[in-house]
Amino acid sequence: xxxxxxxxxxxxxxxxxxxxxxxxxxxxxxxxxxxxxxxxxxxxxxxxxxxxxxxxxxxxxxxxxxxxxxxxxxxxxxxxxxxxxxxxxxxxxxxxxxxxxxxxxxxxxxxxxxxxxxxxxxxxxxxxxxxxxxxxxxxxxxxxxxxxxxxxxxxxxxxxxxxxxxxxxxxxxxxxxxxxxxxxxxxxxxxxxxxxxxxxxxxxxxxxxxxxxxxxxxxxxxxxxxxxxxxxxxxxxxxxxxxxxxxxxxxxxxxxxxxxxxxxxxxxxxxxxxxxxxxxxxxxxxxxxxxxxxxxxxxxxxxxxxxxxxxxxxxxxxxxxxxxxxxxxxxxxxxxxxxxxxxxxxxxxxxxxxxxxxxxxxxxxxxxxxxxxxxxxxxxxxxxxxxxxxxxxxxxxxxxxxxxxxxxxxxxxxxxxxxxxxxxxxxxxxxxxxxxxxxxxxxxxxxxxxxxxxxxxxxxxx
Numbered sequence: 001x002x003x004x005x006x007x008x009x010x011x012x013x014x015x016x017x018x019x020x021x022x023x024x025x026x027x028x029x030x031x032x033x034x035x036x037x038x039x040x041x042x043x044x045x046x047x048x049x050x051x052x053x054x055x056x057x058x059x060x061x062x063x064x065x066x067x068x069x070x071x072x073x074x075x076x077x078x079x080x081x082x083x084x085x086x087x088x089x090x091x092x093x094x095x096x097x098x099x100x101x102x103x104x105x106x107x108x109x110x111x112x113x114x115x116x117x118x119x120x121x122x123x124x125x126x127x128x129x130x131x132x133x134x135x136x137x138x139x140x141x142x143x144x145x146x147x148x149x150x151x152x153x154x155x156x157x158x159x160x161x162x163x164x165x166x167x168x169x170x171x172x173x174x175x176x177x178x179x180x181x182x183x184x185x186x187x188x189x190x191x192x193x194x195x196x197x198x199x200x201x202x203x204x205x206x207x208x209x210x211x212x213x214x215x216x217x218x219x220x221x222x223x224x225x226x227x228x229x230x231x232x233x234x235x236x237x238x239x240x241x242x243x244x245x246x247x248x249x250x251x252x253x254x255x256x257x258x259x260x261x262x263x264x265x266x267x268x269x270x271x272x273x274x275x276x277x278x279x280x281x282x283x284x285x286x287x288x289x290x291x292x293x294x295x296x297x298x299x300x301x302x303x304x305x306x307x308x309x310x311x312x313x314x315x316x317x318x319x320x321x322x323x324x325x326x327x328x329x330x331x332x333x334x335x336x337x338x339x340x341x342x343x344x345x346x347x348x349x350x351x352x353x354x355x356x357x358x359x360x361x362x363x364x365x366x367x368x369x370x371x372x373x374x375x376x377x378x379x380x381x382x383x384x385x386x387x388x389x390x391x392x393x394x395x396x397x398x399x400x401x402x403x404x405x406x407x408x409x410x411x412x413x414x415x416x417x418x419x420x421x422x423x424x425x426x427x428x429x430x431x432x433x434x435x436x437x438x439x440x441x442x443x444x445x446x447x448x449x450x451x452x453x454x455x456x457x458x459x460x461x462x
Contacts, residue, residue, distance in 0.1 A: 010166020012311045013088065017320070018327050021304050024168050025331070029300035031172035033293055034179050041183045042200040043285060045190050047354045050197070055355065056278045057137035057197050059285020060270055064124050065145060067267060068117055070259025072109040072153055076102070076160040078252025080303070081310045081389060082244060083164035088314030096225040097241040099161055101248065103228055104240045106157035110150030117146030128267055129274040131281070141197040148205030151212035158215035161226060163307060174214040182207035251394045258398035265406040269430065272413050276363070276424055283363030286354035290368060294339040294375045301332030301379070302386040309390025318455050325387045332383055337376040344373045363424060370428035377432065380439035384446045391454040396445060404438025 010020060047055040079102040086094050121142040130138050159171040182203050189199025219228040233239060273284050305328040312320040343350060351364035381404070385397030412430045 012308050025300040025304040027168040027172040031175045032296035035175045045186045052282050053134050056134045056281040067263035071256040074256025074259045075252035076156045077255045078248035080160040080164045081251045084307050084310035085314040088311035099228050101241045101244045102157045106153040110153035113149035118143050128271045137197045141201045144201035148208040151208040154212040155215050174211045178207040178211035254394040254398035261406045265409040279359040280363045283360035287364040287367035290343045290372050297336040298378045301328045302382045305386035306390045313391045329383045332379045371431040374432040377435040381442035384442040400441045405434045408434045
């Protein structure tokens with residue numbers, strides 16, 4: 001295995017694949033899982049030391065936050081793919097411009113998110129049918145949370161650059177340390193200073209600042225062409241390369257729009273959940289953390305599929321691209337299914353950790369049984385979409401997910417009579433059904449349309 005501890009670079013173009021995919025994906029999965037555990041500390045601390053209304057205010061803001069964040073985090077995937085492609089083509093001299101362009105985009109997007117989030121907090125929460133007894137707390141939490149958006153963007157774009165060369169370990173360390181700080185500050189601000197939802201929001205913003213500073217320090221210590229410092233950035237003649245920006249947006253914008261539309265559908269689902277009252281919202285918020293927890297295995301192996309495919313496709317290695325897809329799918333399904341089963345077996349204990357209210361507990365368990373248990377199915381379209389993006393096909397997977405996971409869910413929420421039946425479980429069935437539909441469309445498109453054309457293009461170029 002070609003992995004240099006000195007430069008933290010993983011050789012994705014030669015040698016064995018399964019161990020390298022694991023070496024890339026598992027630290028990434030661990031970083032996202034740790035981040036979710038630390039984020040869940042917000043909910044746990046609020047749920048245990050504040051009211052159910054405070055718990056609902058923090059938990060129900062998740063879809064709203066993701067609505068904005070996913071658009072720009074998706075763009076960071078474009079930076080990953082572009083940088084990885086230059087590595088595959090052995091054009092490392094062009095990566096420096098990618099780094100400068102990516103970090104400029106990170107700063108701009110972070111400031112834009114901060115302004116939009118603060119300005120639109122009230123109308124968004126009104127649109128989501130946020131209960132009146134939760135509204136003031138939810139607005140306060142959302143506005144304070146968005147103060148840390150520039151830090152979140154800097155971290156994500158910086159981490160994307162490191163991961164393009166196979167370094168997923170140092171981003172893990174950044175999130176681990178910042179997460180520990182987040183938990184400690186949560187306890188201090190909520191228990192000691194009685195700051196409630198404001199305390200957990202401020203703690204999150206501070207911890208995001210720590211992760212951003214750490215990722216910048218790592219980039220500053222890199223060798224060229226991955227090195228980045230604000231001093232060299234200010235002196236650089238080109239801070240935003242037009243051609244690189246177009247490529248980043250071409251790859252990353254569809255992924256970002258996909259994530260944003262995905263969040264819109266989840267906001268509509270949250271709107272429906274809120275109809276069942278504060279306890280349903282609180283229970284769903286507690287279970288939602290385990291949605292994310294299990295999905296992070298999917299996300300990690302998807303990013304592995306994107307990065308490995310990008311390098312090997314750029315290098316013209318068709319056989320290796322096929323092996324990357326097969327191994328990423330096999331490994332991801334295995335790890336995700338195991339996580340889903342564990343969550344199902346211990347569902348009462350896990351939800352009970354966040355709330356001792358019986359009604360909230362029962363709603364959380366329903367979400368665990370009808371949604372979390374089946375998240376392993378997301379691999380079928382996410383890994384497939386990742387392979388498409390690694391070969392330069394970014395719009396198609398976004399459209400498929402838009403139709404299967406977004407449009408279908410909107411029809412389910414607004415056209416079916418679950419609200420009149422008052423059946424929370426029927427609402428939760430929206431998840432597995434949408435995953436089945438999206439997976440069928442993605443797999444057929446990949447095998448019958450995208451892969452034959454992408455590989456034929458490589459053969460022509462050879």
